[in-house]
Amino acid sequence: MSEEKMITVYIMGKAYQVPFGLTIMKAMEYAGYRFIRGSGCRAGFCGACATVYRKKGEYKFRTALACQTTAEDGMYLAQLPFVPANRKEYNINELDPEKNVLSEYYPEINRCVSCNTCTKACPQELDVMYYIQAAIRGDYRQVSELSFDCIQCGLCTARCPAEITHYHVAQLARRIYGKYQLKVPEHLEKRLKEIEEGKFDEEIERLKNMSIDELKSAYVQRDIEKIPRGEVSDE
Amino acid sequence: MKLIGGYTEEMRESIEMVEKTRDERMKKSFPPMSLEEREEVLNKYHPDYKPDKKRAVKVGPNKGDLAPHEVVDLLEAYPLIDPKEIDLKTIDYDVDLLIIGGGGAGTVAALWANENGVPAENILMATKLRHGDANSMMAQGGIQAADRPEDSPAIHYLDVMGGGHFANKPELVEALVKDAPFILKWHEELGVQYDRNPDGSYVERPGGGTSRFRLHSAKDYTGMEIMRVIRDEFRNREIPVLEFTPAVELLKDSEGNVAGAVLFNMETEQYYVVRAKATVLATGGFGRLHIQGFPTTNHYGATADGLVMAYRAGAKLRDLDTVQYHPTGAAYPEQIVGLLITEKVRGMGAQPVNKNGELFVFPMEPRDVEAASFIRECARGNCVETPTGMKGIWLDSPMIEEIEGEGAIKRNLDAMYRMYKRFGIDMTKDPILVFPTLHYQNGGVEIDAESRTSVNGLFAGGEVEGGVHGKNRLMGNSLLDYNVFGRRAGISAAKFASKRSKPTGLNLKHVDSYIKELEKAKVPKERRSPMLLPDYRGEKVLARMLDIF
Amino acid sequence: MDIELVEIPKWNCCGAVSSLTADDVMHHVAPIRNLIRVIEMNEEGLVNDEKRLIVFCSMCFNVLRRSNKRVKEDPKFLETINSFMDEERDYDGSVKVMHFLEILRDIGFYKVKERVKKPLKGLKVSAYYGCTLLRPRGVGIDDPEAPSIMEKFIESLGAEVVDNPYKSLCCGSYHTVGGNKELVAERAYKIINAARERGADLIITSCPLCAFNLDNRQELTKKIHPDFEHMPVLYFTQLMALAMGMESETGFDGNYIDPRPLLRERGFLEG
């Protein structure tokens, strides 16, 4: 270990000395916090660790994922344990994708004043404002593409002056796009039919009844689809 | 410490070597190992094959079976609750179906139980963190299903068996591979988006140990895409869920069936008694046990609670002697050590190379073999060392851009790209440093093809159960597993519940007798389980902690 | 007509819905953000047009031009907006907001006439301006008391102009979404009847809300006044597409009162 450089962070206003080079999450743990809320995947996928902070001497109100952000000297930190958000129940099978379902279920999206605060709050650096704009237009594909990496942390929603619940709007849009506008590939439909007709039953039955040695030799002899480019499997 | 593009000067020197050999390597290949070669590298270098890291369990249904010390320590441990202190007369939740664990398996089970006649209000999900804070949310690479004409469920079957060292339970593998295409169709109907080719077919990629391209992904957010859709559907059905309220012990009725659980509200520290006609265990894996000190890819709540509870209730476990180490966990920078670098990075063409820029292994060996080869390469002194003393192998990610064209990383591996960028590294230009990390619980509670455990009334699906993957799981088969066996658990539990009346005579006698066994085996009294959450508080804090409030 | 229109990448709604009724700083953010996009487009070489933003909808036009005017006249106000949008480049007031009709006028209506393939001979068209194209003074595109730009447009398509004394009477605007649909229906009654009395076949407008109010509200108008006769209400560009022989672009499917039977009868549409 190289010698530890210590920094000062303020957890909900209280100063703690922690080593430099930790994530905000690990820095809080080092300081003695044991999370119940505020820690989920610890890897940037679940949005449990939404954090707001300010740096000493700065007017900017910043947001971050505690598990994906290095703690810096002079950070004033607080976690968002929960975001109360308006979510509508719906039946995915009974929606009419020809209409703007998003506007229907979440009419408040039309209150967007294009202040862009949501975009600035997003730790995934998504174009949140633009996906809301696309939602206003009922453009499911665009909402889908722009919001795909949304980890539903709720930071945008906590900051929006128009009280929009962006991530629920986006979830609805993605499901509509996925269900109604992307087609089920033919090869999948075909395979389902084959399975239903029992096409593979016999072969699987045969494999199931093999001794381990027979299986091993079948395994070794199975042909391996070539990985294109470079890596050749049979030399 | 001076960093250039996120790396130290020493690391930069090694990166130069990697760059120098890249063109040559692009044309080159490395032969896959024979079964004998695999055996050899595993025996010598895989962490699982070190005899001193395991011991035989002294109590319970698997008495005499080997498992890692960290797991045995939890199995041979006293319960958190004192059965005498729990008032089982007052029932807080009285339901048909209790689902323990709010990850993928639990959610799928709830949906299919609902689909099979259990009304939403008669289901209760209890989970430790938030609904969806789970390994299922984190999967990046993809899900397997043999749906291309070049592929078949039978070929899939053979791959699974071979990957699992032929120790898998055949009936479970059959269910896994045969249900797979159906699961994709179900996802489609719910609105899950899998990557498409321009002609509308799925993009399918190879995974370690698969003989066909059958990995379906949603960029590198596959797990998240599936999980958030099924959770959304779960919410639409208004199925009740208790968050931050893990189960701490299973309950039985007078006939010895599992009949609910004792839950613990971690925020108010109060317990609840749940009576249920059927119980589904979906608590996931055990990465947070940090077996042999390895870092892990797993979420905060992956602490083997389900294994412990089921074992005390008499359920048989299996294949716990092997643990999956994912070959490519982040080894640098320190902030993300242990986090997963999806196998898709190799699937898309990035080669693992040593500090001299040499390719030393076939990039797509099964996980255990690949991981062992990395460790061997380090033993040969060919590892890169980080400033904090971690060792690592380069994963030559810029190759992906050369092979698939500029922008391929951002398009397909956005989560990875974003993570490295957050810490100052551009993986489209520089390689990334990796080392094996604790990833998956290969074994678990034994089930049959209907997802029944060996104890009546208890069903299991997902990472907590065992038998599907034998001694080693292949990539993309565990998202599939939680869908296939989560669904089967939900359906079986719904059937079971519909056939029985409300359980009577709730008791914790199985815990009492387990305690007796522990005492007989002279297990140290201070050992307690389930763990619920790991403790990462700083040592200085722990040293001065008072338990007075 | 030697003009090429390029869509703003990532445009946002100008906020017309709220900004006409409230005038705080926040509501100017949305329009100005679009104007910044225009500057960026010029810088990135996507367009090269002296930073003109062409708007088709009167309402959006009104909002955008009003905001633009406000920031040009009030540097302190501009500074506040710029510092609020500190993630964007500063706006400098250099974009010119223009309604599409203005562009046509600048190019010359004779050029429009040259492009007409099917002159709408004998079709009697009444122009409806509403409010937002003309008011307030200094924002509007024509004399608010005696506007003539739409009439010139109608003539250039070969149709016949029918004057309407109520051509800039407010259609009721947002009352249509609030509780007062009846007010809107009454206005439609008044405006459409005046046009009919003077022999008009149809009405054109350049505002989607006016179009909605005059078109879709006719259902309610008919309920209140059973004697009322329907009249098609077209967006001005629909008429232009028809005259220029771009029938597939006319989008008549979206009209509540279908103009096609009339247009077929007059021989302007096939079939």
Ligand SMILES: Cc1cc2nc3c(=O)[nH]c(=O)nc-3n(C[C@H](O)[C@H](O)[C@H](O)COP(=O)(O)OP(=O)(O)OC[C@H]3O[C@@H](n4cnc5c(N)ncnc54)[C@H](O)[C@@H]3O)c2cc1C
């Ligand atoms: C980083 C990462 C990447 C992966 N990538 C892939 C991949 O690409 N393809 C693939 O097929 N697989 C992948 N896997 C594996 C796969 O994601 C998991 O094995 C699978 O999702 C497990 O699902 P599950 O529902 O069984 O468990 P989980 O999703 O972990 O859910 C278990 C839930 O139970 C809760 N819980 C735990 N204890 C208790 C208790 N006592 N009471 C109540 N609730 C409790 C947990 O908090 C959690 O919410 C990956 C795993 C990780 C960690």
Ligand code: SF4
């Ligand atoms: S924060 Fe709200 S109001 Fe502002 S741009 Fe985003 S969605 Fe619109």
Ligand code: SF4
């Ligand atoms: S869009 Fe909103 S909820 Fe989604 S990741 Fe960004 S800030 Fe979080």
Ligand code: FES
């Ligand atoms: S803990 Fe999941 S995103 Fe940080």
